[in-house]
Amino acid sequence: MKLLITNIKELLQVRDTEIDKVSGAAMAELPKINNAWLLIENNLITDYGSMDNCPDIENSNTIDATGKTVLPAWCDSHTHIVYAGNREQEFVDRINGLSYEVIASRGGGILNSAKKLNETSEEELYQQSKVRLEEVMQQGSGAVEIKSGYGLTIDAELKMLRVIKRLREEYPIAIKATFLGAHAFPAEYKENHSGYIDLIVNEMLPKIAEEKLADYIDAFCETGYFSVEETERIMEAGKKYGLQAKIHVNQFTAINGIEACVKHNALSVDHLEIVTDEDIEVLKNSSTMPVALPTCSFFISIPYTPARRMIDAGLPLALATDFNPGTTPSGNMNLVVATACIKMKMTPEEAINAATINGAYAMGISKTHGSIAKGKRANLIITQPLSSYYQLPYAFGSNLIDTVIIEGKTI
């Protein structure tokens, strides 16, 4: 099966030489070809170039992209797409003045979602989750990481991870699974933290490893949740099963968790709404990707990740949605890119790099996803006709996607 896309006004994120991520000043560069063509064979990008040298390909389907922009599909490296029900009541409670922390301390928050999920069958959980996955694919995501963490019991964590596995089997989109048993302490372990961590380490992890249900391990390293020492125990245990860490950290407070994550060679540190100069120093010269979640900041009115300080210090940055029922009930990467430009003062080039190649890095797939390169997966967004790609973040409320291609096929 060959598919030729012709007359592309702007082909974005074209990387002839292999890169796994972009950092600092290089994030401002978004290589492109104007008036381009691109060839897909089966599920791969096999060639591209300027329309001046457009080949005549026999037996191919053609899409005429006159006036349109083509770019790699978004790589959303941080989601909680598998959840049960919703938390609309907490949304209204926040409007009426309660904070996220106060709601959580009254048994709402993560424990509220865990109660719902424990009462939901695996089949029903799959049915609810697939609707969200289909929606984000239509919104241009070509790869997503999905976490467990609303189970908090052995059975319910396994249930979540099996649903993620089934989504991976049923849909063409690339999916990475992350075990987040250390998302919150269940009420019965409130005064017995080591007991719950023992359960994670001794009971949950061996079963998850045996069924090969997870690629990564996560913990919510935060005041009132998992301390730095507790998070280190989780990272060490994950390592024994070959699970690299991707850690929720610095969402509300800076407690030196980033340093511990870098020490344990975490693939990513995510949230980072509160970042100290020491945190930035620690991240320099590390291979850990910082990940910002701007629509979470927007939805629960907390500070935005200080992208300018971080990029200007030479760091890379990835952008992701955090799609979850409590802090971000949206998996729309277009909105994430726009919010990063509007609220975090990232340029469109920086935001697109952060949502494609750097997102791919933060989920361990930058060899195959996140840029236009020969041999990479044909996961693409074809936009509506645009005056320029600046329109993507500028017209933040419009749906500017015309077509999404995943694994070489229009979805």
Ligand SMILES: N=CN[C@@H](CCC(=O)O)C(=O)O
């Ligand atoms: N902060 C930790 N976990 C999720 C949301 C948890 C929830 O409220 O359900 C997040 O990334 O924002």
Ligand SMILES: [Zn+2]
């Ligand atoms: Zn999250």
